[in-house]
Amino acid sequence: LGDDYVNPADISAGDASTRAATDSSRAAVGAGSANAAPENWLSQIDALIRSENVSTAQLRYSETVSEMLAVSAVQSLDTSLNLLQGDFRPATASAEQRRFLRKLSGAVAACVALFLVITLGGGFYLNTRADHFFDRSVAMYRELFPKQRKVVDPVRQMKRQLRGSSVGATTSDFLPLLDAASRSLKSLEATDGEEPAIQQLRYDTQRGHIAIDLHASNIDQLEAYRDLLAAEGLEVDILSANQDGDSIKGRIQVGRS
Numbered sequence: 001l002g003d004d005y006v007n008p009a010d011i012s013a014g015d016a017s018t019r020a021a022t023d024s025s026r027a028a029v030g031a032g033s034a035n036a037a038p039e040n041w042l043s044q045i046d047a048l049i050r051s052e053n054v055s056t057a058q059l060r061y062s063e064t065v066s067e068m069l070a071v072s073a074v075q076s077l078d079t080s081l082n083l084l085q086g087d088f089r090p091a092t093a094s095a096e097q098r099r100f101l102r103k104l105s106g107a108v109a110a111c112v113a114l115f116l117v118i119t120l121g122g123g124f125y126l127n128t129r130a131d132h133f134f135d136r137s138v139a140m141y142r143e144l145f146p147k148q149r150k151v152v153d154p155v156r157q158m159k160r161q162l163r164g165s166s167v168g169a170t171t172s173d174f175l176p177l178l179d180a181a182s183r184s185l186k187s188l189e190a191t192d193g194e195e196p197a198i199q200q201l202r203y204d205t206q207r208g209h210i211a212i213d214l215h216a217s218n219i220d221q222l223e224a225y226r227d228l229l230a231a232e233g234l235e236v237d238i239l240s241a242n243q244d245g246d247s248i249k250g251r252i253q254v255g256r257s
Contacts, residue, residue: 042058046058134154137154137155138151138154140154141154141157141158144158144161145161145205147205147206148205161174161175162175173208173255173256174203174205174210177203177209177210177234177254177255177256178201178210180229180232180234180254181198181201181210181212181229181254183232184225184228184229184231184232185198185225187228188221188224188225188228196214196215196216196217196221196222196225197214197215198212198213198214198215199213199214199215199249200212200213201213207255208255208256209253209254209255210253210254210255211239211251211252211253211254212251212252212253212254213249213250213251214249214250214251214252215244215247215248215249216247216248216250217246217247217248218247218248219241219248219250221248222238222241222248222250222252223238225252226238226252229252229254234254234255234256235254235255235256236252236253236254237252237253238250238251238252239251239252239253
């Protein structure tokens with residue numbers, strides 16, 4: 001702009017008529033020069049602008065108007081023109097990621113649900129079977145040891161019974177006593193060709209003794225059996241000895257000394 005340029009906004013209300021006259025003259029020039037040659041038209045526009053104390057410069061382009069508009073549209077594409085809208089909007093990476101995450105979340109949820117169903121179902125089934133086998137073991141233990149009142153852990157209590165250790169208020173010496181009776185019977189020498197034989201055996205859990213009904217050939221054989229049991233460190237008593245034909249029926253009580 002020239003140094004003598006005056007902003008139209010600073011013109012007072014009294015100069016409104018002057019502006020109107022100027023606009024009328026511009027309209028007349030434009031209408032009169034519509035049919036003139038391009039050079040004369042540009043010269044008139046240049047003279048009109050210079051009359052307003054505005055400096056001008058003429059630039060000549062070899063491109064057509066369409067080409068210039070296209071270049072201008074491309075330059076302003078990032079700021080003012082966006083053709084990728086509506087149906088032409090591209091699928092963004094975030095949308096693809098959301099779809100992938102939804103599918104992944106569904107698969108993980110299905111796997112977790114399947115795992116929970118299998119775990120809970122298997123746990124319930126195994127607990128049911130464990131309770132069933134525990135009841136069977138308790139029933140078997142009570143059948144073997146009917147005088148045992150309290151059964152908490154049948155497996156452990158059975159092991160203690162087999163080892164001959166104390167369980168509750170009773171003491172199980174059955175197996176050690178039975179082993180000693182069997183070992184002593186094998187060590188006993190037969191007399192007159194007849195080997196002694198155990199006819200009956202009873203175990204008293206309260207006293208921890210076993211009563212053996214022995215069929216021997218004579219009284220000496222019965223006393224020899226008693227001596228062998230006593231040599232094992234046991235307390236042995238001959239409760240009875242009766243003649244039965246050519247043999248002796250005796251009853252021996254064996255317990256811990």
